[in-house]
Amino acid sequence: MIEERSERLIEKKKPKEPLSPKLPKELKEIEPAPLEHEQVIKRGSIENVSFASEEAEHVIFNQLHFKNVQFEAVILPYSEWTDVVFEKCDLSNATFPHGIFHRVTFKECKLVGVDFHEAALRNVRFFGCQAPLASFSLTNCKHLRFEKCQLRGADFFESDFDNVQLPNSNIDQVQFSGTKLKDVDLSTCEFERLLVSIEDLQGCIISPEQAIPFVQALGLQVKNSED
Numbered sequence: 001m002i003e004e005r006s007e008r009l010i011e012k013k014k015p016k017e018p019l020s021p022k023l024p025k026e027l028k029e030i031e032p033a034p035l036e037h038e039q040v041i042k043r044g045s046i047e048n049v050s051f052a053s054e055e056a057e058h059v060i061f062n063q064l065h066f067k068n069v070q071f072e073a074v075i076l077p078y079s080e081w082t083d084v085v086f087e088k089c090d091l092s093n094a095t096f097p098h099g100i101f102h103r104v105t106f107k108e109c110k111l112v113g114v115d116f117h118e119a120a121l122r123n124v125r126f127f128g129c130q131a132p133l134a135s136f137s138l139t140n141c142k143h144l145r146f147e148k149c150q151l152r153g154a155d156f157f158e159s160d161f162d163n164v165q166l167p168n169s170n171i172d173q174v175q176f177s178g179t180k181l182k183d184v185d186l187s188t189c190e191f192e193r194l195l196v197s198i199e200d201l202q203g204c205i206i207s208p209e210q211a212i213p214f215v216q217a218l219g220l221q222v223k224n225s226e227d
Contacts, residue, residue, distance in 0.1 A: 028044055083103050122142050182202060
């Protein structure tokens, strides 16, 4: 009876996977014009084009699959992205302040220095992405998953986490100050140093190997049984 109850408790704590983008089985390839304010782009496949350094506000993107598309240094404040897939795209130094991302997948994308400042991220998945120095400061994150991602030096300052997952990702020197990491599993993450307070670490999940650095951060000394 106790074993069955324990299994149920463990099952309830299993992280919920982000919802996948809802895309039609077939998407017609489209050739978009340069971005404009309050533009709506929807239902299509966009490949091998460049939006680099373009700037527009309140653009809506819906049911789109981007592949090998260049978004370097775009500035798209208040943009909305729903049911979108980015595949092998370059979003380095792109800026999406106050953006809304819902059911979005980034697959093997380059996001060096990308800025999601004060964005809302719902059911967003990053897989195999290079995102060092990315900024997620003051973001509202719910059902967010970074899998096998490079996040070294990224910034999650004062972000709101609800079911954020980081399996097998490099989070070395990531800024988590002001972000509660309760129930966030860091056990498979690679890092040597994190920028985070002891209070914000409460309730996070770590591996036995990671425990010693955290104990040392508390000012405690670890003594081997052989000593």
